[in-house]
Every structure is written in structure tokens, then in C-alpha cells.
Amino acid sequence: MQLFKEKGYKNVSVDEIVQACNSSKGSFYHHFKSKAEILNEHFALADKYYEQLYNELPIQLTPKGRLQLFLENVFIYLEETFGREFLSVVYSTSLESEAHLYFRNPNRKLFMLFEALIAEVIEASTTKPSLSIKQLKLAFIQLSMGVIYYWCTFPEDRSLQESGASALEHFLNGFS
Amino acid sequence: MQLFKEKGYKNVSVDEIVQACNSSKGSFYHHFKSKAEILNEHFALADKYYEQLYNELPIQLTPKGRLQLFLENVFIYLEETFGREFLSVVYSTSLESEAHLYFRNPNRKLFMLFEALIAEVIEASTTKPSLSIKQLKLAFIQLSMGVIYYWCTFPEDRSLQESGASALEHFLNGFS
DNA sequence: TTATAAACTAGACTGCAGTCTAATTTTACA
DNA sequence: TGTAAAATTAGACTGCAGTCTAGTTTATAA
Numbered sequence A, B: 001m002q003l004f005k006e007k008g009y010k011n012v013s014v015d016e017i018v019q020a021c022n023s024s025k026g027s028f029y030h031h032f033k034s035k036a037e038i039l040n041e042h043f044a045l046a047d048k049y050y051e052q053l054y055n056e057l058p059i060q061l062t063p064k065g066r067l068q069l070f071l072e073n074v075f076i077y078l079e080e081t082f083g084r085e086f087l088s089v090v091y092s093t094s095l096e097s098e099a100h101l102y103f104r105n106p107n108r109k110l111f112m113l114f115e116a117l118i119a120e121v122i123e124a125s126t127t128k129p130s131l132s133i134k135q136l137k138l139a140f141i142q143l144s145m146g147v148i149y150y151w152c153t154f155p156e157d158r159s160l161q162e163s164g165a166s167a168l169e170h171f172l173n174g175f176s
Numbered sequence C: 001t002t003a004t005a006a007a008c009t010a011g012a013c014t015g016c017a018g019t020c021t022a023a024t025t026t027t028a029c030a
Numbered sequence D: 001t002g003t004a005a006a007a008t009t010a011g012a013c014t015g016c017a018g019t020c021t022a023g024t025t026t027a028t029a030a
Helices: A002-007 A014-020 A025-031 A036-055 A063-096 A109-124 A133-153 A160-173 B002-007 B014-020 B025-031 B036-055 B063-096 B109-124 B133-153 B160-173
Strands: none
Touching: A002 A014, A014 A025, A036 A063, A036 A109, A063 A109, A063 A133, A063 A160, A063 B063, A063 B133, A109 A133, A133 A160, A133 B063, A133 B133, A133 B160, A160 B133, A160 B160, B002 B014, B014 B025, B036 B063, B036 B109, B063 B109, B063 B133, B063 B160, B109 B133, B133 B160
């Protein structure tokens, strides 16, 4: 991870990694399915952090406010801890290999937290929404991924959080 | 493109391509910046098709209905013409290189059509939405990308269109 | 025509992710 | 302890994207 930070993911070869670790390629590929899979280690940490974020969400806020605050903090965390290059590598390699078991797990912890927060919003809503909670959870996941993917693909000067702010707002408007 | 369809993108090497074309690597890389860039050719076609779709949208439909129908047809087109593997390759390689000028152009034709259709929806809406048209266009792009990215990452048996249906519905609910 | 520049082509070469096989170390258990 | 199986390690090797350099063809213009 240190080498990646110093030189960028693409500019660090596996040979360089194993040399820096006094290890060997055989050993490396015994433990990891691919170069990209090393990044997985971080996703376990991320899910831990999200859970903490969730538990620290102020109870006095409205459900919508809680959902909004949560996603905002997730985005801030992603940008600060991972950064655009790291996210690009994860989003890119996830599509081309079976690496990233954490990331590609449709039942990952983060998604469960999304669901819990959306359930709160539905419950507090005066009218029943036309979509089921499963559908709304899916829509929310798609939205988050879209925001991140867009932010990686079209690098601007805005933060990830800013870039996704209006999409999130509009999503919340969808609840009467 | 024929080789890719037969054997899959990853299983066709550039050597194989140039051999099948009685060409050479030097020639290939004179015309294309990368292997992935060949796929670009298709995006020009796609944008042509979208424009036609847009022009054929029934005028008697509500603006929401028109937007919905349009995106549904885009998704159907993407799935049928490109397919999951092709989309995965494009979405993946777009993050790792400067290839795909079409795809990575924030002003591409498709996005303009989105904007036009959203403008219709806003105009027909009784109350002014809290977001500007530019913000809504961005949110809509992010949503579409998210739906496609999700569909590529978590392959299920559902069509792309089905997978994104509820996200799209919820987006439209966001307009009062 | 011919000189010169620009566009294009050829294919050997480089760098790197990932594989393969043979060794070495660790574990399990008699 | 001894020994067989399993886990781990080493590093040479393979396959392929992309580069490099030296040609060859085509366009331009006197």
C-alpha cells in the first residue's frame, strides 16, 4: 500500500512488491489471486468504519437527514482514505476479474446499513412509497455506484460528496 | 469485432487481430491508441441511434413517459447490441486509460438528449423542483451509469432494463 | 519528373501480470 | 521422534499489450 501511494498503482509491479517484502512471486500468488486483490484488505476495514458511522448517527435527526449524513460521510471517507486512483482501480478491476470478493458481494455490510436507513425513511413517510424496500435499496446502491463511477470517470475539482449531493437530494425528494 | 464476439474480448490478442486483417502491430497502434480503443467505433454508432430514438418518441406521451421510454430503449439497445461483456470492458477500461473519447466526453450527444427530456419534465411539472436542470441532468447520468455498472458487476438473470426499472421510477417520483 | 515531407507498415523488442514445477517448510498424528 | 500430507516459497517461464526503429508508400509542390 505504501508503494502504491508513493508511485501509483500502475507504476508498481508485482516483482517490486515481492522484492520490497523479501518474498517471491510464487508466494504472492499463493496468497492473492491477482495484483488487484491486495486492495481487498482495505474493504474489510471500510465496512468496519461504516458500521461505526452508522452507530454514531444522531438519533434526533430525521430519517432522511440520517440517510443523507451517512452517505455523505461514506463519500468523504472514500475520498480521503482511498482517493480517486484507488477507487478507479477497484471499480475497474472489479469488472474484469473475480477479485474483490468484498466489493462484489451483494450482501456486504454497507448495503445492509443502506437498507436499515431506508427502512427508517419509509416508516417515517406519511404515504407508502410505490416501491418495495428491496427495490429502493437497489436503487440507492445503483445511485451510489453511479456517483462514484462518474466521479472517477470525469475528474473535476469537486469532491466526491459535492459531486453526488444533488443526486442524493433528488433521491430523497422521491419520498413524499 | 467479429473475433471479439466469437471468443470474447480478453481471448483475442492484438497479434491475432492484425493477423486476421493481414496488417501489423505497428499499423494497428498507428491507428488506435490501445486495444480497447477499437470499441470506440461503436459509440459513435450508438449516439446516432439514440438520436433516432429520441426523434421517434411519441409526442402524445407525458414528459415523464417520454423520459422513461427513452432510457428503457437505451438500456435495451445497450444489452442487445453491446452485451454485458462489451459494456464491462468499456466501463472498466474507461477508468484505466484515456481511451474512449466518446464515452468519456461529458458533452456527448446522449447527455444532451437526457437534458432535453428532463427539461420537458420540469416544464410540465406544477411546482419548481429544488434542483437546477444541470444538477438533474448530472443526477440522471449518474443514475444511468450506476445502473449499468451494477448490472455488469452483479450479473443476475434480469435484463439491464429490468435491473434499472425501479431506480428510474424512483427518479421520476422525485418530481412532484 | 523529382525532392521532400508526411503518413503508414513491419516486426523485433520490452515490461509486466500471471503460471508452472520443483523445492522447502510446517502441520498432523502415529 | 518419524513420516506423510499440506501449506508455502522460489524463480524460471509464458503470453500479451504496448513501444521502438527502420523501412516503405503516398501526398505535396516546385
